[in-house]
Amino acid sequence: MIKKIFITGAAGFIGSHLSERIFSEFKNSKIVLYDKITYAANIKYIKNLLLNKNIKFVKNDLLNFKTLEKYLSNTDLAINVAAESHVDNSFGNSLIFTKTNTLGTHCFLEACRKQGVNKIIHVSTDEVYGENLGKHYNEKQILNPTNPYSASKAAADMIVNSYNHSYNLNVITVRANNIFGIRQFPEKLISKSIYSFLNKKKMTIHGNGSSKRYYLSVEDFCEGIIKIIRKGKPGEIYNISSEKYYKILKIVKLITKHLQIDFKKNIIFIKDRPFNDKIYKINSDKLKKLGWKQTKQLDEELPKLCEWYKKNLILFK
Ligand SMILES: NC(=O)c1ccc[n+]([C@@H]2O[C@H](COP(=O)([O-])OP(=O)(O)OC[C@H]3O[C@@H](n4cnc5c(N)ncnc54)[C@H](O)[C@@H]3O)[C@@H](O)[C@H]2O)c1
Secondary structure (H helix, E strand, C coil), rough: CCCEEEEEEECCCHHHHHHHHHHHCCCCCEEEEEECCCCCHHHHHHCCCHHHCCCEEEEEEECHHHHHHHCCCCCCCEECCCCCHHHHHHHHCCHHHHHHHHHHEEEEEEEEHHHHEEEEEEEEEEEHHCCCCCCCCCCCCCCCCCCCCHHHHHHHHHHHHHHHHCCCEEEEEEEECCCCCCCCCCCCHHHHHHHHHHHHEEEECCCCCCEEEEEHHHHHHHHHHHHHHHHHHCCEEEEEEECCCCEEHHHHHHHHHHHHCHHHHHHHHHEECCCCCCCCCCCHHHCCCCCCCCCHHHHHHHHHHHHHHHHCHHCCC
């Protein structure tokens, strides 16, 4: 029986969706939602959840070990979603990435260990494997991060690995493709494109826009986490991936089509990132064995997504 659940990064994009999904799955559990509320978060995303008497919100930092320890007491399941998540920012100020993503995850794990949490899920990313032009990687692939964001996440994955071995902690790591959905702060490709166009601004494209990315819906991601909570093996790693990839330029084109604006007139090409992985290819064969499958495709979901941003522009002003 899962009596108490603790979720970090709960007021961010993925964290808010996951908190809702966890609540619908474990209706009788007490849930602590923990978030520092950075620029990427919005407390409004979880305001309906907070109406429930079983749910408590704690505004605090992952680096605040004492507070983590306090709220992790008697927890059965802890999920670490909090992170600095935007690659572009990591080229400018990478130290905050290492602080939150690496040291913050270490604080989280240590607090879980001290409080005897018996099931822990750490949300990582496909980017820890680095660029991959060959066959799809499985979870055994050696990590080869190429930017400060993915390096900070890979370092956290290594600490998870050490805690599983040294302390026999039950930490499951999840590495997903890019995720799309409502509530994403308008800094990443899809949300930024929609937001820019709705504000009559041009969208900037790194390099020639030929990089490719796999996109998974936040709902499919959350279902993957539920399967892992229910059936995942202690200490394992699970990839969550989409079947379809898109060229960056193609995604922006699809968005202009849905918003009925001219593609060429509304984009500007800018200098590429210092290093821009061409594609990340991972497979979810292991997760599929737990019964998970992808149900949503980006191109079919884009119209709904555009509509949500149209109605909710005010959230980002
Ligand atoms: N968005 C994607 O495409 C994607 C893909 C794969 C993996 N991930 C991983 O999923 C997780 C969530 O990503 P997201 O897109 O929801 O990010 P996000 O930036 O939207 O949200 C991050 C959340 O973490 C909180 N946070 C940041 N620093 C904190 C700190 N020091 N203490 C407490 N809370 C803090 C923020 O306030 C925010 O609510 C991250 O670990 C990211 O690496 C994201």
